[in-house]
Amino acid sequence: MKHPFSRLFGLGEKELPIEKEMVDERDEIKKIPVSHIIPNRFQPRTIFDETKIEELARTIHTHGIIQPIVVRESDENQYEIIAGERRFRAIQLLGWDEVPAIIKNLSDTETASIALIENLQREELTPIEEAMAYGKLLEMHNLTQEALAQRLGKGQSTVANKLRLLKLPEEIQEAILQKKITERHARALIPLKDPEKQIQVMNLIIEKGLNVKQAEEQVVKLLTVVEKPKSKRRAISKDMRIAVNTIRQSLSMVSDSGITLDSEEEEFEEYYQFTIKIPKKKS
Known part of the structure; x- marks a missing residue:
């Protein structure tokens, strides 16, 4: 047969x-x-x-x-x-x-x-063993995911979802093998991209006994956190310091002469900016 x-x-x-x-x-x-x-x-x-x-x-x-x-x-x-x-x-x-x-x-x-x-x-x-089996069959027979799914009588999304598990960190794959977390828990971690954050949420799932919905909520929280960009202050060269101090001294001399100045100094990543306003005398 x-x-x-x-x-x-x-x-x-x-x-x-x-x-x-x-x-x-x-x-x-x-x-x-x-x-x-x-x-x-x-x-x-x-x-x-x-x-x-x-x-x-x-x-x-x-x-x-x-x-x-x-x-x-x-x-x-x-x-x-x-x-x-x-x-x-x-x-x-x-x-x-x-x-x-x-x-x-x-x-x-x-x-x-x-x-x-x-x-x-x-x-x-286990889901990881199944994913590895799909990966080996794809490699041995030079198939696409769609072709493999058809030949195994499974949906393409089923094969694709299993294979995505292999992109997770080894710690998470091992947790799936040991049945510490479920496949659905693991799939909830995929959108994070950052391996450290994925492991962080995985540990939380295990420690707190989170269900899949709660795990997804943790992932959403991490994804919506907007970190404030840290300003990178560049070291000021000796020539730049001299130039800045010269401008400051000049402004001070003008003020000492009795002329009213409205000045503002701002430091940006690429440059210093001085804004000077000298009011006109009324005629």
Whole structure:
């Protein structure tokens, strides 16, 4: 059975099945030593729920493995997981020496695509892991966001919103991974642009337990604060000081002669300005 993603991602007629569709009745199931198996280097999932792995291990202990894992030959006498890493981790937990597996001959691109799509279909990835998976698929298959969205059956805005999360500071991405803040909280921080302000509001969200609306209000406050521009006073050169003092002395001499002066002195960033008013005598 050909998986639809084999054509969607331009991978020819080779199978790109996910889970059951990956296994053909003609495939030979072999017992492979657990010590000879390595994780999928393209695995998008960075956090595995240990509780669920333990539950799966108990199920496997009671009922055995209903479906073998799928691997490909890596280095000599080593096999890289293509699909079934949760089952593999459960088997490790049980302390089994061997695991039933089917060996497939797939390229890096095919292996990576399967790992990414398999996890995307499960809908168990964190928003950051999902965003990273989208980014890798875009890069591997040289697609636009619109094309990727169409091939995954998702809206373009969904893909775009996920990818925007990758522009946030690492501290915020890690907070999403650890589920300290939600995706909607993180998206509320994007308009701030300034990483320091984004982290500042994120910390406030965590400390105060702010909901999304309250987080958005904090962002609006920061965006509407208008900072007064600080005047930059330039150092006055020796010649400038002499010129300014000469004008002041001249004005003082005129005043001492009995002529009424109305003068105003202003300092600007680029220059000094003297405004002098000499009233006319009435005839």
